[in-house]
Amino acid sequence: MAKVLCVLYDDPIDGYPKSYARDDLPKLEHYPGGQTLPTPKGIDFTPGELLGSVSGELGLRKYLEANGHTLVVTSDKDGPNSVFEKELVDADIVISQPFWPAYLTAERFAKAKNLKMAVTAGIGSDHVDLQSAIDRNVTVTEVTYCNSISVAEHVVMMILSLVRNYLPSHEWAKSGGWNIADCVQHAYDLEKMEVGTVAAGRIGLAVLRRLAPFDVNLHYTDRHRLPESVEKELNLTWHATREEMYPVCDVVTLNCPLHPETEHMINDETLKLFKRGAYLVNTARGKLCDRDAVARALESGQLAGYAGDVWFPQPAPKDHPWRTMPHNGMTPHISGTTLTAQARYAAGTREILECFFEGRPIRDEYLIVQGGALAGTGAHSYSKGNATGGSEEAERFKKAG
Numbered sequence: 070m071a072k073v074l075c076v077l078y079d080d081p082i083d084g085y086p087k088s089y090a091r092d093d094l095p096k097l098e099h100y101p102g103g104q105t106l107p108t109p110k111g112i113d114f115t116p117g118e119l120l121g122s123v124s125g126e127l128g129l130r131k132y133l134e135a136n137g138h139t140l141v142v143t144s145d146k147d148g149p150n151s152v153f154e155k156e157l158v159d160a161d162i163v164i165s166q167p168f169w170p171a172y173l174t175a176e177r178f179a180k181a182k183n184l185k186m187a188v189t190a191g192i193g194s195d196h197v198d199l200q201s202a203i204d205r206n207v208t209v210t211e212v213t214y215c216n217s218i219s220v221a222e223h224v225v226m227m228i229l230s231l232v233r234n235y236l237p238s239h240e241w242a243k244s245g246g247w248n249i250a251d252c253v254q255h256a257y258d259l260e261k262m263e264v265g266t267v268a269a270g271r272i273g274l275a276v277l278r279r280l281a282p283f284d285v286n287l288h289y290t291d292r293h294r295l296p297e298s299v300e301k302e303l304n305l306t307w308h309a310t311r312e313e314m315y316p317v318c319d320v321v322t323l324n325c326p327l328h329p330e331t332e333h334m335i336n337d338e339t340l341k342l343f344k345r346g347a348y349l350v351n352t353a354r355g356k357l358c359d360r361d362a363v364a365r366a367l368e369s370g371q372l373a374g375y376a377g378d379v380w381f382p383q384p385a386p387k388d389h390p391w392r393t394m395p396h397n398g399m400t401p402h403i404s405g406t407t408l409t410a411q412a413r414y415a416a417g418t419r420e421i422l423e424c425f426f427e428g429r430p431i432r433d434e435y436l437i438v439q440g441g442a443l444a445g446t447g448a449h450s451y452s453k454g455n456a457t458g459g460s461e462e463a464e465r466f467k468k469a470g
Contacts, residue, residue: 070137071161071426072183076153077123077190078169079144085124089117094409100214101275104434107212107416109423116412121166127190127415129164129422136426146171157181162425164188164418168402170196170383178205186425190418191216191405194437195327195354200453202438209438210431212417213446214271216405220352221275223378223404224322228280230398231348231374232259232320255373255396260284265318267311267334268325268353269295270450276322277303290314293449315342320350327354328452337362340371351377352404355385364390367397378404 094117099105114120114128121127126142133140141160145152146169153171157163161183165171173187178201187197189211202209230236234256241248264280265288266273274295277287281303289295290308300307308314311334315321321343325331335349335358343349349372351358360381366372376398380389383402391399406414417435424431436445443451 070139071185072139072141072156072159073129073133073162073164073422074153074156074160075127075129075140075142075164076146076169076171077121077125077127077142077144077166080122080124081119085122086119089119089408091117093117094412100271101218102271104214107215107413107420109416109419112416112419114412114415117408118411119408120411120415121168121190121406125411125415127164127418129415129419132419133422138426144169154180157184159183162186162188162422164190165196166406167191167193167196168383168406172382173197173201175201178202178207186210188418188421189437190414191410192220193326193354194447194451195356197437199328199438199443199447199451203441203443203453206441207438208425208431208436209447210421210435211437211446212414212421213434215413215417216407216410217271218275219407219410220272220324220404221279224272224276224324224350224352225279227350227352227376227398228264228320228322228348229259231350231376231396232257232262236398259320261286262319263288263317264320264322265289265308265314266322266324267291267314268323269305270324272352273322273324274299276324277305288314288318312339312342315339315347316344318347319344320348322350323353323357325353325357326450327356330452332356333359335359335363337365340366343371345371346373348372348374348376351375351379353379355379355381355383360390364394367394372396374398378402 097106112128113131119125123142123144130140141156143152157177158180175198184207186208192211194209194211197209234252238252241252262285264285266276267290269289269291287303288306290311294307340362363375367375374396378400379402391397421431421435433445437447
């Protein structure tokens, strides 16, 4: 029997919800492109419930305990005295989320002698040292596509919020003001702007499709070029490199995975390539950007706005400069953990566990590392190595603050 260690974010301040704003969720038949939704043999939750917090338990306890397994759920994940660190020693499976990542560093892999699988309840396994997983033959999985559209919607919302100067204008309304000049001095139309995405995978392409009706000119760069039919359908301009695309765009959105090749790809030097007054949106991973370089670009006016929901480390320290830099539209990491998305990533996590325990193949879309090598989606999206620096670097950020 297995010990499953699950790290989830804390419940709401007022306690776990007793009721919800809506009674049901829209029903999807499949994802765009035809990939099937998660197909577990069963679920023990009601779609639309808060599943990603500690009390929600991803709806897994009944299933796991009925099959003789042990489930430990905690939000306490950082530092040598955390519940996660103590329980990891004899855990067989670790489940974590991108929104509240339990960093699986090389040091933690060395302590976790029984570890056989790391599951990301969501998309993005950069909080796992993939090289250590490869070296130790630990399977790494994530629930691909479960919240891609959730994130794409968030990107479009943030682009409009920045360009139209929505958030400061809303604050004037809340405070009782009617300061129209203050609101519009930083507001523009999105129409006819040049908008580009770094990466046009599931999320990036969904962003492009949702932006096309705004009558913007669309650009993308990706090491995997889209089919010619898609480029013609959306009137896309492809750029061979990121550096080639940046100077053209009024808005840039980052939708690529974090790995050693993309870490800090937005920095003081690359920001010089951007148009003065460009907008940058990042819902991918915080460490795609040099933290202080972004703040400097906003202070100088090189960037007109920066929005995103990804930080490093996560959760971010209270004095993280992205909380207070000018013209920012930052949120906690929420884009991919709507109640709608949670129903899918909880079901996908259940599917992965069922396959693992029953000795059935885990579908390729969910595989990142298997058999000592990158596999499935991982072979397409990631590279060997570790880009997070894990909890050690996170601790340094906290001490520096």
